[in-house]
Amino acid sequence: MWRSQSIRLILETFASSRLDGDLEKVWRGIRKLREYRDANGYVYPKISLKGTLFSNTKTELPSIVDVAKSNGVEVFESFQPLNPMKNYVRIYPKEKLQELAVIDEVVQSAHADYDYATSNLQPFREFCQTEGIDLFPTTKANPKFKNCDETWIYSLLSGDVTPCCQIKDPPNRNWNIFKRNIADILDDPDYESLRFNLWNGIFPDYCEGCWKTR
Ligand code: SF4
Numbered sequence: 001m002w003r004s005q006s007i008r009l010i011l012e013t014f015a016s017s018r019l020d021g022d023l024e025k026v027w028r029g030i031r032k033l034r035e036y037r038d039a040n041g042y043v044y045p046k047i048s049l050k051g052t053l054f055s056n057t058k059t060e061l062p063s064i065v066d067v068a069k070s071n072g073v074e075v076f077e078s079f080q081p082l083n084p085m086k087n088y089v090r091i092y093p094k095e096k097l098q099e100l101a102v103i104d105e106v107v108q109s110a111h112a113d114y115d116y117a118t119s120n121l122q123p124f125r126e127f128c129q130t131e132g133i134d135l136f137p138t139t140k141a142n143p144k145f146k147n148c149d150e151t152w153i154y155s156l157l158s159g160d161v162t163p164c165c166q167i168k169d170p171p172n173r174n175w176n177i178f179k180r181n182i183a184d185i186l187d188d189p190d191y192e193s194l195r196f197n198l199w200n201g202i203f204p205d206y207c208e209g210c211w212k213t214r
Helices: 002-017 023-039 061-070 094-112 114-120 124-131 182-187 189-199
Strands: 048-052 075-080
Touching: 002 023, 002 061, 048 061, 061 075, 061 114, 075 094, 075 114, 075 124, 094 114, 182 189
Parallel strands: 048 075
Antiparallel strands: none
16 A cells, blocks of 8 residues: 555656656656667666655655666666755746755655665666776865865767756857867866866856755
């Protein structure tokens, strides 16, 4: 009984937090992908779980993991609350803004269930080790400043590149993988300068509200 209530809550919450929030459709897509992969003897892609929890679903992570696993998900990455950064806040519907007051509570609750999640799905770190993926190859905390030590490169659908998946407004239209190759973008003095500033705790406006700057 509790399980069907949980699943209904998960489906309803997903539907209310996405423009095309049909979670059953997502599961169908994952199952088809898994079937195709396995039927052809392929190993990749691997399917990983990452998502957002709200105050009403903060204790539902075990149910989400169960239903994800039964639909073919293999790896557990992470769950997060709504993002308090201003470039996210401006696109949230008004009725969701009250969630920003409880983000720490949601994080704590999610973390309390991580053991369950990682004993039922492969932990993301373990997956990366198995695959030889070095998650933080050059990460080094700045001992003097609170800083952002992200070493990622992230591409929006438009091809515009940012150093972080939380940045949705392209900082520089010259950093676009449809116009230049990635090595050129990484060597761009403006890109290097942005990374240098982040590491030294000089955050651009769009970082305001990020947990790394709080
Ligand atoms: S500080 Fe800025 S660049 Fe770093 S993780 Fe946060 S939003 Fe991304």
